[in-house]
Amino acid sequence: MPGSRMTHEDRRDIEDGLAGGLTYSEIAERLSRPVSTIGREVARNGGRATYRADQAHRATEGRARRSGPAAVKTAPAGVAAYGRDPRVIQHFEERFTALMVGTGLPRMTARVLACLYATDTGSLTAAELVHRLQVSPASVSKAIGDLETQELIKRERDARGRRDRYVIDDHVWYRAWLNSVRANLALADTVRQGSGSFGAATPAGARLQDMSQFLQHVSRVLIHAAEDWRRTSAARTGKSTR
DSSP states (O other): OTTSOOOHHHHHHHHHHHHTTOOHHHHHHHHTOOHHHHHHHHHTTTOTTTOOHHHHHHHHHHHHHHHSOOOOOOOOTTTTGGGOOHHHHHHHHHHHHHHHHHTTOOHHHHHHHHHHHTSTTSEEOHHHHHHHHTOOHHHHHHHHHHHHHTTSEEEEEOTTSSSEEEEEOTTHHHHHHHHHHHHHHHHHHHHHHHHHHHOTTSHHHHHHHHHHHHHHHHHHHHHHHHHHHHHHHHHHHOOOOO
16 A cells, blocks of 8 residues: 555565565565565665565564654454454454465465454455555455455445445355365376276276275265255254255
């Protein structure tokens, strides 16, 4: 966000960009900031070779404390609903984010997903995500695109039809689970064909056959478990399974 303060997440994006060999211009485009801002940020925090996001953020906070009193941060609206402690919510979002990063999601994408799950409505606009996460609109837009591609969220128009809201789908994990199982079944079929090509009596063929049988067995069990959960959940909540 041109003119706004650099966030910790922005600095992590800069560090990742530098590590990936991006130019200042490419990093600036990703963050929707002037190239000069990126250049100054890197130059005063060790240069391209030694820039580290955590160190740069701590140094900036230290300079801000020395130059005057810091503004008091307030929790976004709704965070402390139902008498919740905002610190507890923040801790949950950090843990959720770390676990999602461990599954392969980019950090910003994981943060947006965690933020949506920690919201009672299960939906937020892009502007609300920018405000809650204190990141640039470009960062949120990219994360939203990733989540929509993976069908982890869906897009809806708000009641007045003025803006899009990004919503957690009730059946998202069921569908994601089935997609994963389908991928395993496809792998099992390919491996089975490979076993036939090598010959089931050969060491390589026998190894591939065992792998195929394992994947097929586990996939059938997982499909049965997912369908059973879906029926039980629908009966308990009265919601459609579609």
